Amino acid sequence: MLRAAWKSLLGRKLRLFMSTFAIVLGVAFVGGTLIFTDTLNKSFVAIFDNSVGDVVVRPVGAGDADGTATTLTVPGEVVDELAKVPGAARADGNVATFSLFVIGSNNRVLGGQGAPGIGVNDNDAPAAHGIKGLQVVKGRDPRGKDEVALDAATVRRAKYHLGDTVRLVSAGRRALLQPKLVGIADYPDGGSLNGATVSMFDTATAQSLFLDGKDVFTNAWVTAKPGVSQQDLRDQVAKVLPKGFEALTGDKAADESASQLLKAISFITIFLLVFAGIALVVGSFLIVNTFSMLVAQRSRELALFRALGASRKQVTRSVLFEAFVVGLVGSSLGLGLGVLLAIGIRALFASFGLDLSGTGLVFGWRTPAAAYGVGLVVTMVAAYLPARRSSLIPPIAALRDDVAMPESSLHRRLLVGTLMMLVGVAAGAVGLFADVPKQGYWVGAGALLAMLGMAAASPATSRPFLVFAATAYRRVFGSIGVLAGQNSLRNPRRTAATASALMIGLTLVTTMSIAGTSAKASVDRTIERTFLGDIVISNAIGQGFSPEIAETASRQPGVESVTRLRYAEAKLKGDRKFLTGVDPATLPQVIRLQLTAGSLTGFTGNTVLVSKKVAADEGYKVGQELTFRFPKGPTKLRIVGIHDAEFANYLTTLDALSQGGYKPEDSSLLLKVDRGANTADVKAALEKATEKLPIITVKDQREYAAEQRAPIDRLVLMIYALLGLALVIAVLGVVNTLGLSVIERTREIGLLRAIGVDRRQMRRMVSLESVAIAVLGALMGIGMGLVFGVALMASLRDEGLEVTRIPWVNLVVYLLASVVIGLLAARLPARRAARLDVLEAIGAE
Amino acid sequence: MAARVVDLTKVYGTGMAEVRALDGVTLDIGAGEFTAVMGPSGSGKSTLMHCCAALDTPTAGEVYLGDTEIGGLDDKRLTRLRRERIGFVFQSFNLIPTLTAEENILLPLSIAGRRPDREWYDTVIDTVSLRDRLRHRPNQLSGGQQQRVAVARALVSRPAIVFADEPTGNLDSRSGAEVLALLRRSVAEFGQTIVMVSHDPVAAGYTDRVVFLADGRLAGELREPTREAVLERMAAQEAGR
Ligand SMILES: Nc1ncnc2c1ncn2[C@@H]1O[C@H](COP(=O)(O)OP(=O)(O)O)[C@@H](O)[C@H]1O
């Protein structure tokens, strides 16, 4: 029996290849994602191992405010004391900032989005476990305020040479630094920065640039004497530490930093795995279809096996064996492709500034395990239904001329499918609108279930459309149209399953397109409604910038006022919250704030305005005090008003933030221009003033809105690209279905050709059937996508995305595109049908 | 003259595997005649018919349909020729399963974009006695009915010549007799030219003329054949080998 299955496999290589392709793609995504994630993890763990001492001493609170720079420091005297601790070989004070960006010789900022620009003092403190830290390996150590050393990768990328004047943009007191490059630093023991840049100054210069010139440090490393463990040293250090400081072992500090960062970028993994899942779901439709058709074609043969004494189980098993082999081959190819994909993802991230070239690809055991697991399980599960049905073929079928596959009734499919859809929609609604844990899973599972339900019901629900299409075809294309229409109606399961594969892609595309368009409309509306300023100055890479910029801007003629916006993160009742700091005096000039309660008069010092939504969710009232964990310690902010703007949940004062220990880095500046002045002229002047700082951008209201919309466009585009893969798989599904149909109907095609159908008509017949399938898929997908998209936007209404906008033009374009997809998918099968040799076709079994 | 083949040769394969399915056959098919091509299995009957019917291209020799020599025609012209001047009845699988009997019958006309001649259509339908089956699909018809639908389809476009390859090969003797009688009638009443391939002496009894093939060559013919005469001839051929 297995031997027969094996033979049958080899006899159908091409057909199986198409269905394997889906497995290959899905598995490639899974494998590629895992390889990339493992590589990412390893490289960051390596970085953080290099960036801690045996024991790290830091101010309490500095660890909480990650993401926001603080003014907390370790005084020099404390560092001197640390060196005297028993078991300590030495203690070094470190100055570190994460917003010092290197401008390359091409006037572009290095690293682009995401990669931090690090500034440190040049000390030769050894990292944990005796590893040498970043050190100057070429040239010499920087001395004085006009000299800098850069890491080797940065020097290479920026195309600087020793002796060049280097441009740096700092978020410290002075925005622009132009020191001379005197040294090139590297890790003597190996190591990489993953695309981050490091600039080194001598300690005094670093202190004056980033720590207001006091003899203080960001943190301190204590190095253990030989034989002293990190833990022992930490305990010794802890004994002498004054209040307000904490000591961690290097291992713990590295772990903490690595896990924080990995958590922050874990969305990448989830994102990619979701697409792997989509590809596999779409692919499984292809497999179900392919195996159904193969079993149908082989029904005579299978019946013969039954007649010869094979048991039902044996027949099922032989079909499943084929699926196993297909899954195995597909997974192996997919794993190979996954490696390439991982390289591709790495290159993609390198272009965003995350350079992982310092770490080789990590191929952990879970990668092949997941790849083969997923590939085999999906294939076998998808092939199970056709396999089971094949065992229902009665042995007598071997003797009959026309073998009809036993089919379950469409009514049952309709019932099951509708039920699944209802459950899916309910689950999705719970995830979107109810307050449950893991909302994303509810929504994802609900959407998947709804789509599968739709697919299950579609053989029945698609009938009206197909009948309509057949009628239209008859009208327009005459008897060729009749034939095409009848063919699409002939096997509703097959047509519907093929269309469903397309549906999934289009559902998601439509949903995304509604979400993207709506989000952009919301951004526009928010800006239009609340933004009264004329000009916005911000940092192109989304980081804070030097307060000096605001001073420069307010000195420009024609500028009436400059309002700083600062962002800070702090915990409130254990949850991380995002605060916006503003200057209450100029706020009303640039932002339209409607207060639904309280007033702006008391908005000074430690006070906060909360948004209507937050107030409603948390039950906050004016006069209530909220205790935030600021770097300097718990701080009470009194609620003085509730506002209805859609942008800042917690709006506080600049004073509150700087007293709380946040560094005075501005996130953006909102400018009001003098009544008589010309905005364009003022803007040009500001651009001139910041010309040496290419990461500082000056925008008017329209450009600002465009800038805010751009990330949405980028995200949507990226998702489209990934969904494109799902569409490619679905198109292959159409090709596969039509190809198999052409083979199945060979004799019919021969007959048609014999009685006078010419090749063009033949091609048209296949194409029309293909278009009917594609448009069916598009209609189902766009319909579901509309429901999903509108529901999604309804659930986001509370999050400040108030506008729901349906991009009708896009939807029409998708529908038209599906016609093109149908025509393209039909090309090969149509050609094959047209080329069939008439005589052979008639004689075919 | 409805069709004519001159020195027709068809060779399959090359070298050791070479099969001369037809070896210099010259034959005229008279208009308005019902001709049977007979011979043992493998003698080249189907090949001859396929070549005549523009379904296959001969290795050498000429095929004329009316005055047209089909040797030089491309696929497009051949298709048109089949569509306009030839009718087919195959042994089995004659009908498109998705179409009703009526749609099947009208298919060649509608593919060609021609309107059926109502009167002629009615005549054909009555001749094949299928009026009450027109809305049925092939799988709702018996084998004999299906073949009658196929005959109707072949007749309805008024082709110059109808080719039938063992049209009764899959039928029981009663249904077979019905189909043969139908073919006979269409020759007698409408002057239709029919070429039928068969190895059944009974079938030959319905025809005007029997042409015998053996090993790809003509092996004589009979006019106004009777079942007995054909049997006798076949026995003689067997003996002569
Ligand atoms: N496509 C083909 N390839 C090779 N040989 C063929 C092919 N078709 C027919 N033949 C051979 O040609 C000879 C005549 O076949 P055919 O015309 O089908 O005979 P008949 O219809 O009289 O049984 C046979 O020997 C057959 O094996």
Ligand SMILES: [Mg+2]
């Ligand atoms: Mg034959």
